[in-house]
Every structure is written in structure tokens, then in C-alpha cells.
Amino acid sequence: MRNPRPKIHKSKASSRPAETPGPIGALPGYQAPDAAGHFGPYGGRFVPETLMSALEDLTREYLVARDDRFFQRQFRDYLQKYAGRPTPLYFAARLTEKLKGAQIFLKREDLLHTGAHKINNVIGQILLARRMGKKRVIAETGAGQHGVATASVAAMFGFECTVYMGATDVQRQELNVYRMRMLGAKVVPVTAGQQTLKEAINEAMRDWVTNVRTTHYVLGTVYGAHPYPMMVRDFHLCIGREAREQVLLQAKQLPDLLIACVGGGSNAIGLFYPFLQDAGVKMVGVEAGGEGIKPGKHAARFQGGSLGVLQGAKTYLLQDADGQIMPTHSVSAGLDYAAVGPEHSLLRDLKRVDYTYATDKEALAGFQTLAKIEGIIPALESAHALAHAIKTAPRMKKDQVMIVNLSGRGDKDVYHAAKVLGLKPV
Amino acid sequence: MNRIDQKFAELRKKNQKGFIAYICAGDPDLDTTAELAVALEKAGVDILELGIPFSDPLADGVVNQEASQRALSRGATVDKVLKTIQKIRRMECTMPIVLYTYYNPIFHYGLEKFIHDAKQSGVDGFLNLELPPEEAGGGERAMKKHELHTIFLVAPTSSEERIRKISKKASGFIYYVSREGVTGERSSMENSIESMVRTIRKHSRLPVVVGFGISKPEHVRDVAKVADAVVVGSSIVKKIGEIGKKPNLIADISKHVKSLVEPLRRPKTTK
Known part of the structure; x- marks a missing residue:
């Protein structure tokens, strides 16, 4: 139009x-990031070596999907009919x-x-995970909105889903914890540190490092290692x-x-x-x-x-x-x-x-x-x-x-x- | 010559495999860390991997996370860790020391300054858990100038292309992470270790050490068949945590480590 x-x-x-x-x-x-995921002096890929291949695969797969009309049509379709855009x-x-x-x-x-807006990105990433043949998704969540979105879309596509959430957040966003459980996700309260979003991400990363071959990490914001900040942005x-x-x-x-x-x-x-x-x-x-x-x-x-x-x-x-x-x-x-x-x-x-x-x-x-x-x-x-x-x-x-x-x-x-x-x- | 190169040359001459012990600096406190370092050397440890505690150790399992927390709550800082290494050197401890670190504490300290100060303090190399070769450009020149080694990790998921890339940047030794996951004890070892170590050797002439999950004398023995050195961390750190700051700590840890080193010091029976 x-x-x-x-x-x-x-x-x-x-x-x-x-x-x-x-x-x-x-x-x-303005064009960012560069091929290595740098936004000027920011961004990049500061992760344990175990995740590097997965991030390379994800980047490659995403760039192909981004230019793939079928993928984009599918994405738009779910945004419209499932999410309500x-x-x-x-x-x-x-x-x-x-x-x-x-x-x-x-x-x-x-x-x-x-x-919340979170579901835009979740649909994009889970479609991508499906393309990559993954069977399990994990996510971190703070307010629980990203967790609920991930649990929902995972349920819709038949993925196994685990959500990490700081124990403090589990308490103050109790309703969303019930929602995730009803949607069939496993919610893991994280008790390290101050028990909020940062600790939930640490724990999700540990899970991903351990299960990287079978699992896609649905990171919920424009953060983390390349390609996440770019990919999550694009989906929104x-x-x-x-x-x-x-x-x-x-x-x-x-x-x-x-x-x-x-x-x-x-x-x-x-x-x-x-x-x-x-x-x-x-x-x-x-x-x-x-x-x-x-x-x-x-x-x-x-x-x-x-x-x-x-x-x-x-x-x-x-x-x-x-x-x-x-x-x-x-x-x-x-x-x-x-x-x-x-x-x-x-x-x-x-x-x-x-x-x-x-x-x-x-x-x-x-x-x-x-x-x-x-x-x-x-x-x-x-x-x-x-x-x-x-x-x-x-x-x-x-x-x-x-x-x-x-x-x-x-x-x-x-x-x-x-x-x-x-x-x-x- | 860097102490790490010297150590591997020595081991080769003796036809022995090395033992690398990991502990977290500042756990239970920094004075005890110095004493532990000296005791570990006496117990047969060849290289000390000393962890700089960090608030968000995302590559570590719960044992090392807790050690990091204990160290931070007792006031360990990057600066104090370096001072402790100076103290360790004054205590006539000559084994190579590799700093095991997350990126932010040293980035915040100032990379160049950190490399300089670490060298002055008696450090021989760095192992940065969050710094793949793609991002490692920053301190490269300073590392070379100060003859410090940059130790990179290779993981079971690393492609051969990545192994080649890593080999080009690595110095001192290459650290093969024996399995996908965080640090921590495991009951058995992965089968893929031997083939991955062989692939690494195709691309690098550096010694290859293997770590992550090694906690029992029989693991040490098995892994040493293919690696130049074996790293044990969590099993030692866990014991330090259990005992805490008690008079028997040094003696008990020494005894535990001796039992782990022992399989490497038996006379060779096979080729």
C-alpha cells in the first residue's frame, strides 16, 4: 500500500x-549491524565457544528466511490470524x-x-526454529509476557517449552506463571543473585549451552549475541x-x-x-x-x-x-x-x-x-x-x-x- | 620463555601428562587462595587456573557460581586478585598461572592496563570464557608484547572451520571443552573427546588440554590418554566450599588433589 x-x-x-x-x-x-553483529562499537558476540556454531547457524538460517517470500508470508499470516495484527x-x-x-x-x-508486543518476535523465532528442525524451545522472562507468548506459540506448534523466570518475578507476576503452566510450559524459578531477569537469562544460557543441538533459545528482546538484536528488531x-x-x-x-x-x-x-x-x-x-x-x-x-x-x-x-x-x-x-x-x-x-x-x-x-x-x-x-x-x-x-x-x-x-x-x- | 611453554616442554621430556587445577580466587578468602596455590603445586599440580569471580558466570554450573558468590561477598576484586598472585609468586610458587575470567571485569579494569598489571603480577595467560576469536582483537598486541598466552576454548559443537580459526589465534595451549554444557562434575566422560582432540591436532601444534566435567581419578586417567593435560575444577571447588575456612582445608584439598594427580604419575605401562 x-x-x-x-x-x-x-x-x-x-x-x-x-x-x-x-x-x-x-x-x-544507516545500516546496522555489520556482518559480525556490531552496531558501531556495540553488540557483537561475547559468548562461550559452545554457542558460536549455533549462533552462526541461526544467523545463516535467519538471513535466508528474511529473503524468503514463503517464510515472510507465513510470518505475516500468523501475525494476522493468530496474534491479531x-x-x-x-x-x-x-x-x-x-x-x-x-x-x-x-x-x-x-x-x-x-x-503484549512480545508475540511478534516469538512467532518469527519459532517459525525459524521449526525450519531448523528444533523440537524444543527455551525462553527467559521478566514480566512474564515473553514467557506467556513463547509458551503459547510453542503449544500451537507442538514444541516442548521451558521458561526461566527469576523467583522474585515469579512472585510479582504470579498470574503469568499460571498462564504459562496452563499452556503446557515448564516454568523454572531462578533463585541466584537478585532473582530477576538477568539471572533468568544466565540460566537460559546455561540450558542452551547444554542442549544446543536440540533446542532453540527464544530470546525475548533486542539483546544478546548476534543475530538476536537484529533478528528480534526485524520481527518487531x-x-x-x-x-x-x-x-x-x-x-x-x-x-x-x-x-x-x-x-x-x-x-x-x-x-x-x-x-x-x-x-x-x-x-x-x-x-x-x-x-x-x-x-x-x-x-x-x-x-x-x-x-x-x-x-x-x-x-x-x-x-x-x-x-x-x-x-x-x-x-x-x-x-x-x-x-x-x-x-x-x-x-x-x-x-x-x-x-x-x-x-x-x-x-x-x-x-x-x-x-x-x-x-x-x-x-x-x-x-x-x-x-x-x-x-x-x-x-x-x-x-x-x-x-x-x-x-x-x-x-x-x-x-x-x-x-x-x-x-x-x- | 613463558612458564606455560616451559611446563609443557618439561612434561614432554618426562613423557608425562599435565594436571591443571581450577580454583576461584577469593574463596574462601584471598589469603587462603595464596596458601592453596602453594599447596596445589606441592600436591603435583602443573598449571593453576585461577578464576576471577564475576556476578554473572553464565558458563559455570552451580558449584562454581556459588564459589564466585562467596568470593565476591568476601571482597575479592580484580585488583586484589592480582595482588594475591604477586603474593603467590613471593611464596616461591613457580607453576604457570592462567586467569580464567569473564569479560566484563577485565574490560572495565581496562584491557591494556589489565594485561600489563597481570604480567607484572606473575600471570602467564588468560582464558576468557566469553571471548571467541572473532571478538579477541582488542588486547592482542599487548598480549604479544607481554608474552602472555591467549587460551581459547574449542567445544564439541565447534566446526572444523572454527577450529582452524581458533588455532590461528591461540597460544599456550588449546582448551577442549569435553561436553556441551556448563562446568560441573559428571559421572562419565563423552566418547567424542578422542576424535575432537585429533581434529584439533590437525590444525594446531599447541598442547591440547581437556576439561569440563572431569572429577574422578579414572576420568583423569582416561582423558590423559588423548590430551596433553587434564583440567579439574568443580570437584576441587566443591570441596573447598564444603570445608570452608577451617584449619584442615589445605591438608584436605592437597589430599584430594593428590588422588586426582596420581593416575598421571604412575609409570607408563602402555605405549
């Missing part, structure tokens, strides 16, 4: 005008009215089957491609601002990427500010982090003076992670995407606001993006347009949020 000719705004309003002088540039000729771009009229600024559109990934491009078409149809213009939360950064990259070449479209990734930017109290890698290597990739991460990985905190399990996807580090260097953070408190406020005035309960992860939208929209003009990626729905968070907010049943 051909896009109507976009109208591009020259003037920019910004939440942090001092940091963004002049119009937002496109990235002509395309997702709507919803004009949040009352939220816009309340904030008295930019027109706010929500990309409704929360309406997808299993409740549908988010931004749809949003671009929809906003041109509905708002008759390109957006002035895109906002998405960033844990590993898969929903953000999926939304941002198809707009990278659109000069004038500003993008903001919102990390988890937790209880504020103090050591161990947040997961905002671009605030308190520095360059390092963790779980396969070179990127920004939270570490102490001796290069040990720091504990993190966020009210949302899905953002509670010490490192950020390598492509985000590059996009930040290139000044194409700005990164900021929202605290637990701000996210919870965003969570409640959306529930009360739009009738949508967002995932706590997505609530971080909303928190930034709420801050920014009033400072923008009424003819300006922003898209907030509503990456997931908040059913899973209802119990946890009620506890944090002190809500009682009666």
Missing part, C-alpha cells in the same frame, strides 16, 4: 529543548484533552494475543510500519514524537526503526528510574551506566567500580534489567533517539491515569512511556502529534499494582 505524502513539521517543541537544538535529522545510509492506532481524545497539548495516539500492542518492525501508515492516514502527518519504554528495548526499536529516516520525528526511549537514580535503585542504563559486556553483547550497563553487574530495581519486572540493547546505545550516540527515565511513582501515576480516563489498564512497563507522555504533551502544540507505544496490557500487574497502590477489594 502506498503511503500518502507525509507532511513534515519544521518546528519542534521538546521536553528538553536545550539538548535538542535544531530540527531532528534523519539517518541517511494489525493493532489499532488509537487517538486518546480524553488524555489529549486533559493534557492540553499534543495529540496523543496510542499504538495498541496491548491488544495482541497474549497481551511491524509495529512501526503499521504505526507510520496509520498516523499518516489518521492524523494526515508524520508524528512529531515517538515514545516507548526501554528495558532491553524491543518494543521501542520496533516502533522507532521505520521512522529513523523521517527528519523531524523525534524519538524518546524511557528507562526505568525506579526509586530514583541511586546505585541499585533503578534500571536506567543511560543515566548511571557505562560501557561493558554482559550476556553476549557490548553495550551500556549498570556496574560497580570493579566491573561486577549492579543490582537493579523497577516496579516493572520487564524493565528491571542491568543492560540495554546494543542498537539503542548506537542510536543514542548518533543522537537520533533521546533516552530519559520515569520513576516507579511516575509510572504508577501514568498507569492510573490511563485506566481512569481512557479505560485502558496498561502494563507497568508501558506506563513508563505514558509517564513521559504526560510530562511532555502539555509542552507541545495542539497541532503536534505523538505516538506512545502501549507495548502491553496491565492484567498481569493488577494484583501487584493494587498492593503497591494500597487498593483493597472492598
Whole structure:
């Protein structure tokens, strides 16, 4: 389908005008990663030798599938008929009215089957695993959304499925644990370290190293060793491609601002990427500010982090003076992670995407606001993006347009949020 | 001459196979690590593989993970590990020392500075678990300048093409990971070891050592038939963890290691 000719705004309003002088540039000729999986100085393949052949095979197979029309048609078909794409771009009229600024559109990934954008990538990867003749898939999960998506698609294709989940997350996302079990997956609580996403990835990697010949590791975000950051990004491009078409149809213009939360950064990259070449479209990734930017109290890698290597990739991460990985905190399990996807580090260097953070408190406020005035309960992860939208929209003009990626729905968070907010049943 | 080369030359002359012991630096504490190193050499260990503790040791099984945790909780840092190696050298311990490490602690320390300081402290080589040859460009020149060896792993899943690539970059020795999986004891050894070691030798003249899962004297004996040296880690680390910081630690570990080295020191009966 051909896009109507976009109208591009020259003037920019910004939440942090001092940091963004002049119009937002496109990235002509941007192509990443290179053949070895490097996004500029980031990314790469820092894994035990046992996994290298599997990563080489996966890369080769993926590159073939990427150019294979049959594979792509199959992928699109499942996205449409199983996951429920395309997702709507919803004009949040009352939220816009309340904030008295930019027109706010929500990309409704929360309406997808299993409740979050995660399923896009899972369908892609499990189709690939099937092509490669694997019979078993494993996954890590933080909030449980990736785990539920993997368990669902594995069930649909008849794969054996094991999901690793930090024991802390098992507690705060209990509902998703039940869902995964009902879907026939084995959920393994991980009790090492601080018992959250990072430890779950360690354990999934250990499983993969052990069972690499029979098992595909369905990594859930734009992280890890090459080809994962590239492949997972590609599987999520549908988010931004749809949003671009929809906003041109509905708002008759390109957006002035895109906002998405960033844990590993898969929903953000999926939304941002198809707009990278659109000069004038500003993008903001919102990390988890937790209880504020103090050591161990947040997961905002671009605030308190520095360059390092963790779980396969070179990127920004939270570490102490001796290069040990720091504990993190966020009210949302899905953002509670010490490192950020390598492509985000590059996009930040290139000044194409700005990164900021929202605290637990701000996210919870965003969570409640959306529930009360739009009738949508967002995932706590997505609530971080909303928190930034709420801050920014009033400072923008009424003819300006922003898209907030509503990456997931908040059913899973209802119990946890009620506890944090002190809500009682009666 | 690097102590590693010297050691393998010596072993060849004696027509013996080497024994490599792995322990985690700082477990139960760094002073004890120094004492353990000296005791291990006396017990017949040829090369010490000393682990730098890391918060996220994803290639390690639970025994080594716990050791890493104990070491970190007792304040082990990269800097202190290097100081401990200086101390080990002052205690007249002359066996080669290979640092077994994840990438982030040394990357954060500064690769060049780390290589320099490690050499000054008496280190002979590095084994980086998360650094395949494709990513190993960074410290190469500094490693050569300081005559330190870069030890690479070969896995059962490594293709012959990869083995060729690894052989080109490797120095000191090549470490064959005997099975797919993390570190830790296993009841039996894989059958594929012999054929993989043969493939490695086709591409490299370096000594080939075999590790991962070797925990019993009979494993040591069997693996030594095809390898130039045998690595034992978890079985020693587990005992250190069980005993903890007690007066009998050094004596008990020495005894345990002697029983593992013993099969390599019996006079040869076959070819």
C-alpha cells in the first residue's frame, strides 16, 4: 500500500529543548549491524565457544528466511490470524484533552494475543526454529509476557517449552506463571543473585549451552549475541510500519514524537526503526528510574551506566567500580534489567533517539491515569512511556502529534499494582 | 620463555601428562587462595587456573557460581586478585598461572592496563570464557608484547572451520571443552573427546588440554590418554566450599588433589 505524502513539521517543541537544538535529522545510509553483529562499537558476540556454531547457524538460517517470500508470508499470516495484527492506532481524545497539548495516539500492542508486543518476535523465532528442525524451545522472562507468548506459540506448534523466570518475578507476576503452566510450559524459578531477569537469562544460557543441538533459545528482546538484536528488531518492525501508515492516514502527518519504554528495548526499536529516516520525528526511549537514580535503585542504563559486556553483547550497563553487574530495581519486572540493547546505545550516540527515565511513582501515576480516563489498564512497563507522555504533551502544540507505544496490557500487574497502590477489594 | 611453554616442554621430556587445577580466587578468602596455590603445586599440580569471580558466570554450573558468590561477598576484586598472585609468586610458587575470567571485569579494569598489571603480577595467560576469536582483537598486541598466552576454548559443537580459526589465534595451549554444557562434575566422560582432540591436532601444534566435567581419578586417567593435560575444577571447588575456612582445608584439598594427580604419575605401562 502506498503511503500518502507525509507532511513534515519544521518546528519542534521538546521536553528538553536545550539538548535538542535544531530540527531532528534523519539517518541517511544507516545500516546496522555489520556482518559480525556490531552496531558501531556495540553488540557483537561475547559468548562461550559452545554457542558460536549455533549462533552462526541461526544467523545463516535467519538471513535466508528474511529473503524468503514463503517464510515472510507465513510470518505475516500468523501475525494476522493468530496474534491479531494489525493493532489499532488509537487517538486518546480524553488524555489529549486533559493534557492540553499534543495529540496523543496510542499504538495498541496491548491488544495482541497474549497481551503484549512480545508475540511478534516469538512467532518469527519459532517459525525459524521449526525450519531448523528444533523440537524444543527455551525462553527467559521478566514480566512474564515473553514467557506467556513463547509458551503459547510453542503449544500451537507442538514444541516442548521451558521458561526461566527469576523467583522474585515469579512472585510479582504470579498470574503469568499460571498462564504459562496452563499452556503446557515448564516454568523454572531462578533463585541466584537478585532473582530477576538477568539471572533468568544466565540460566537460559546455561540450558542452551547444554542442549544446543536440540533446542532453540527464544530470546525475548533486542539483546544478546548476534543475530538476536537484529533478528528480534526485524520481527518487531511491524509495529512501526503499521504505526507510520496509520498516523499518516489518521492524523494526515508524520508524528512529531515517538515514545516507548526501554528495558532491553524491543518494543521501542520496533516502533522507532521505520521512522529513523523521517527528519523531524523525534524519538524518546524511557528507562526505568525506579526509586530514583541511586546505585541499585533503578534500571536506567543511560543515566548511571557505562560501557561493558554482559550476556553476549557490548553495550551500556549498570556496574560497580570493579566491573561486577549492579543490582537493579523497577516496579516493572520487564524493565528491571542491568543492560540495554546494543542498537539503542548506537542510536543514542548518533543522537537520533533521546533516552530519559520515569520513576516507579511516575509510572504508577501514568498507569492510573490511563485506566481512569481512557479505560485502558496498561502494563507497568508501558506506563513508563505514558509517564513521559504526560510530562511532555502539555509542552507541545495542539497541532503536534505523538505516538506512545502501549507495548502491553496491565492484567498481569493488577494484583501487584493494587498492593503497591494500597487498593483493597472492598 | 613463558612458564606455560616451559611446563609443557618439561612434561614432554618426562613423557608425562599435565594436571591443571581450577580454583576461584577469593574463596574462601584471598589469603587462603595464596596458601592453596602453594599447596596445589606441592600436591603435583602443573598449571593453576585461577578464576576471577564475576556476578554473572553464565558458563559455570552451580558449584562454581556459588564459589564466585562467596568470593565476591568476601571482597575479592580484580585488583586484589592480582595482588594475591604477586603474593603467590613471593611464596616461591613457580607453576604457570592462567586467569580464567569473564569479560566484563577485565574490560572495565581496562584491557591494556589489565594485561600489563597481570604480567607484572606473575600471570602467564588468560582464558576468557566469553571471548571467541572473532571478538579477541582488542588486547592482542599487548598480549604479544607481554608474552602472555591467549587460551581459547574449542567445544564439541565447534566446526572444523572454527577450529582452524581458533588455532590461528591461540597460544599456550588449546582448551577442549569435553561436553556441551556448563562446568560441573559428571559421572562419565563423552566418547567424542578422542576424535575432537585429533581434529584439533590437525590444525594446531599447541598442547591440547581437556576439561569440563572431569572429577574422578579414572576420568583423569582416561582423558590423559588423548590430551596433553587434564583440567579439574568443580570437584576441587566443591570441596573447598564444603570445608570452608577451617584449619584442615589445605591438608584436605592437597589430599584430594593428590588422588586426582596420581593416575598421571604412575609409570607408563602402555605405549
